[in-house]
Amino acid sequence: MRTPSINLRAANGKVFGDRDPFRIGIAAFVALGVLSVLVVVISTVSIGTRSYSAQLPHTAGLRVGESVQVAGVDSGQVRGIHLDGTRVLVDFTVDRSIRLGRDTTAAVKVSTLLGTHYLDIDPQGAGELRDGLVPLSQTSVPFNLQDVIDKGTAAADKLDSALLGQALSTVADTLRASGPEFLPALEGVDRLSQVVAKRSDQFGRLLRSSREVADQLAASSDDLIRLMRQTNLVVDELLRRREAIHRLLLDVRVLASSVRGIIADTKQDIGPALDEFDKVLRILKSKDDQLRGALHKLAVAGRYLANAAGNGPWIELLIPGQSDDLYCNNGSGCR
Structure with missing residues (x-):
């Protein structure tokens, strides 16, 4: 049985095997180059x-x-x-x-x-x-x-190793000397940490309450600012009143100096006048009973006179043994 042969022919009817191998190699090499360029472009250009x-x-x-x-x-x-x-x-x-x-x-x-x-x-x-x-x-x-590490090494090189060793020795000696007190301190810290751990819920509530207070203060910040501004107004008013009081005290001081000068200038005249006024007061006091009696009688006489002249522009008088009243009217005479 014969195997069928396959003949590859180009567009012009020639078989590929009949073509020039050199040209075929060049075409294949160019195709590989173009394919390589396309691969490189696709790999470098981001789509x-x-x-x-x-x-x-x-x-x-x-x-x-x-x-x-x-x-x-x-x-x-x-x-x-x-x-x-x-x-x-x-x-x-x-x-x-x-x-x-x-x-x-x-x-x-x-x-x-x-x-x-x-x-x-x-x-x-x-x-x-x-x-x-x-x-x-x-x-x-x-x-x-x-x-x-590089920076730490440079910094460590600058340290004084002898001084550092001496400091560590001092710390070790101090801890060794305070050993009996240091252990109870650590135990106290441990107990404190246990208390904090047990009371974590309470601490949480405390922190939440603090947050609520902070939020409330933040929400009331405008009111607080207004209150502070009003406080500033009150302080300013107090300062103005303080200045007014200060000026008043200065004026009082000047007035006191003036009064002191007036008293010093009139001391010789005021002294005898006060002495005489004191004498008059003593005389009036000694005549107090007589003055009281005179004022009482004057009041009775004044009441009788008012009754006599209270009916009109005349004075009514009653004289014993007379049948008619004697009166005086507008200065026209009495009868």
């Missing part, structure tokens, strides 16, 4: 993402190719890391559907114990990132133990 940058004080171990997460979800990739003066500029991409506001923050965080990291992006604020850059003030890096 469906946006490119941003972030300023960091240092890389903190972040590497190109590590993920970018938003709310714990992989949403992009670190594309590049390079120096920008004394800072590190990290280029990264984020899904186009995620909007990064002006207050967006970026933080380098440790992903695993093996040292992998990721860039955590927290979209915040309105608008868009200025120039697509997260500034240094809005970025943070994880705790770097090596930097702390």
Whole structure:
């Protein structure tokens, strides 16, 4: 049985095997080059993402190719890391559907114990990132133990080891001498902690009550401010009254000085006048009974005179032995 042969023919009817192998190799090489370029372009050009940058004080171990997460979800990739003066500029991409506001923050965080990291992006604020850059003030890096060790080593080298040893020896001697008192102190602290633990509910209620008082004070802050303003008005009024009283005291002091001067100037005249006035009072006192009797009689006489002249413009008199009344009228004579 014969196996059928397959002849590959080009568009012009020639079989591929009849073509020039050199030209076929060149065409294959060009096709591979174009395919490689397409692969590189597809890998470098992010489709469906946006490119941003972030300023960091240092890389903190972040590497190109590590993920970018938003709310714990992989949403992009670190594309590049390079120096920008004394800072590190990290280029990264984020899904186009995620909007990064002006207050967006970026933080380098440790992903695993093996040292992998990721860039955590927290979209915040309105608008868009200025120039697509997260500034240094809005970025943070994880705790770097090596930097702390390096700085701590330099600081430790500056310490006086002899003086430090002497200080530790002094502390040890002090603790050894105060051992009998130190143990009861620790026991007291332990009992205190137990009391605090047992009374945690009460402490919680106390703190809640304190919070309620604070909230009440905050709610009444306007009333307190008005009260303080009214208090200021009262204080101002008291200050004005104080000034008025001060001026009054000054005027009284001036008046007292004037009266003192008047008394000093008229002392020689007032003394004899007071002596004479005292004599008059003694005379009037000694004649008190006579004055009382005279005033009594004068009152009776005045009452009789009023009765005689109270009926009209004449005086009615009764003379014994006369049949007619004698009266005087308007100065026309009496009969």
